[in-house]
Amino acid sequence: xxxxxxxxxxxxxxxxxxxxxxxxxxxxxxxxMKQETQTxxxxxxxxxxxxxxxxxxxxxxxxxxxxxxxxxxxxxxxxNKDIPPQRDFARTGPGTLAGRLLRKAWQPVYIAxxxxxxxxxxxxxxxxxxxxxxxxxxKAFAVGGRCAHRGLLLxxxxxxxxxxxxxxxxxxxxxxxxxxxxPAEPQLNDKIKIPSYPVYEYLGLxxxxxxxxxxxxxxxxxPFEQSGIIANFLIDCPWNYFQHLENAVDETxxxxxxxxxxxxxxxFAVPRIEIEETGFGxxxxxxxxxxxxxxxYVHMPNMTAWPQPPLHPQxxxxxxxxxxxxxxxxxRHITIGVAHHHxxxxxxxxxxxxxxxxxxxxxxxxxxxxxxxxVLTGKVRSAxxxxxxxPSDMTMIQDFYAMIGQGAIADRVHENLGSADEGIxxxxxxxxxxxxxxxxxxxxxxxxxxxxxxxxxxxPK
Numbered sequence: 001x002x003x004x005x006x007x008x009x010x011x012x013x014x015x016x017x018x019x020x021x022x023x024x025x026x027x028x029x030x031x032x033m034k035q036e037t038q039t040x041x042x043x044x045x046x047x048x049x050x051x052x053x054x055x056x057x058x059x060x061x062x063x064x065x066x067x068x069x070x071x072x073x074x075x076x077x078x079x080n081k082d083i084p085p086q087r088d089f090a091r092t093g094p095g096t097l098a099g100r101l102l103r104k105a106w107q108p109v110y111i112a113x114x115x116x117x118x119x120x121x122x123x124x125x126x127x128x129x130x131x132x133x134x135x136x137x138x139k140a141f142a143v144g145g146r147c148a149h150r151g152l153l154l155x156x157x158x159x160x161x162x163x164x165x166x167x168x169x170x171x172x173x174x175x176x177x178x179x180x181x182x183p184a185e186p187q188l189n190d191k192i193k194i195p196s197y198p199v200y201e202y203l204g205l206x207x208x209x210x211x212x213x214x215x216x217x218x219x220x221x222x223p224f225e226q227s228g229i230i231a232n233f234l235i236d237c238p239w240n241y242f243q244h245l246e247n248a249v250d251e252t253x254x255x256x257x258x259x260x261x262x263x264x265x266x267x268f269a270v271p272r273i274e275i276e277e278t279g280f281g282x283x284x285x286x287x288x289x290x291x292x293x294x295x296x297y298v299h300m301p302n303m304t305a306w307p308q309p310p311l312h313p314q315x316x317x318x319x320x321x322x323x324x325x326x327x328x329x330x331x332r333h334i335t336i337g338v339a340h341h342h343x344x345x346x347x348x349x350x351x352x353x354x355x356x357x358x359x360x361x362x363x364x365x366x367x368x369x370x371x372x373x374x375v376l377t378g379k380v381r382s383a384x385x386x387x388x389x390x391p392s393d394m395t396m397i398q399d400f401y402a403m404i405g406q407g408a409i410a411d412r413v414h415e416n417l418g419s420a421d422e423g424i425x426x427x428x429x430x431x432x433x434x435x436x437x438x439x440x441x442x443x444x445x446x447x448x449x450x451x452x453x454x455x456x457x458x459x460p461k
Contacts, residue, residue, distance in 0.1 A: 097435040126210060148193075149168065260394060278297075280448040307454045311392050319340055
């Protein structure tokens with residue numbers, strides 16, 4: 001996708017006043033994107049055009065059928081059947097407590113630059129089918145997944161203005177889901193309506209609100225609007241969202257699961273964990289050797305912010321990451337988010353070339369999910385998976401077999417947590433508190449809609 005300056009004429013002393021955006025599309029994107037690489041450069045420091053970047057992203061996970069065939073009961077474990085509803089964090093379909101909680105927040109569901117005007121998309125979020133489309137004027141809409149007439153996927157239809165017309169019999173729906181045309185009927189039935197959802201476009205992502213009533217204030221992560229480059233990512237993950245969210249607040253696994261990865265800079269010691277509840281959720285500090293305090297944050301209900309080491313010579317500091325774990329259904333989710341890179345304006349072109357070269361080299365290596373499956377099926381030992389060159393997808397490989405190895409839905413009944421699991425305990429405590437309030441009809445916590453920048457701490461020289 002394109003690397004585009006947010007605002008023309010915004011360079012001051014070699015620094016970017018506003019971020020610029022580019023996307024790393026998934027290999028399962030539009031057919032025109034597959035294995036395609038192109039770069040075009042125009043504009044200058046005072047009036048920027050765009051720097052085009054289009055690369056394949058190996059973030060497409062295996063299908064449910066492939067996992068069933070390869071792993072069987074190892075993946076499709078029947079767990080947590082008898083836990084009370086206020087502790088059932090995994091199931092998020094309509095009417096579930098966890099599902100109601102997640103529907104109370106804006107959820108990012110798609111990379112904005114991947115939704116082309118006139119090209120509708122079928123997605124599933126929290127077990128519900130949704131059609132995303134851009135009207136001819138560029139505004140994004142989200143409506144129900146199927147036509148109310150005979151149930152055809154609306155994503156097979158045509159966008160007309162700000163409406164979408166079903167390909168089967170021509171029924172047309174506007175952006176509110178109201179049916180405004182039924183060409184074969186002598187009289188319009190104006191009571192027909194499909195669901196519709198508010199859409200918010202921010203930091204290169206499309207957010208939707210699926211809850212009842214008016215949506216809350218949309219998120220505003222002001223620190224991520226500062227100087228730098230914003231890159232978006234979306235990864236399909238064939239396991240339940242909550243174990244990935246727990247993994248994100250598990251600081252100690254870096255020293256073991258990710259001992260060969262981009263996190264080697266902080267893996268000289270097993271951290272001591274400190275937790276601080278905040279107005280947005282909680283802060284977690286991983287303290288190593290008494291002085292290195294790596295700071296990451298959890299924004300309730302399902303977003304985390306963490307620091308990640310730089311991987312390209314043009315990056316001046318650790319990048320900051322925002323990541324949401326958004327359920328597709330109870331056995332799959334997407335990890336979608338934002339990477340904020342610190343790159344001087346003069347280094348943008350070489351930074352783009354560095355990323356292109358990295359992605360080209362990654363495409364020549366074994367796919368991460370294939371390596372992870374080899375570990376899970378006993379064909380390769382985890383210790384035999386060497387640090388790759390480039391190393392940028394090592395954590396994906398390692399997290400894949402760690403998450404899948406717990407089953408599509410992790411068993412939280414027969415586990416034994418320790419003192420190092422304080423982040424997981426805190427996350428579950430906040431979820432249970434909010435879900436109990438839903439169960440009892442009490443008001444939920446109103447979380448702050450921003451978050452500080454994560455920080456790696458003072459790294460040893």
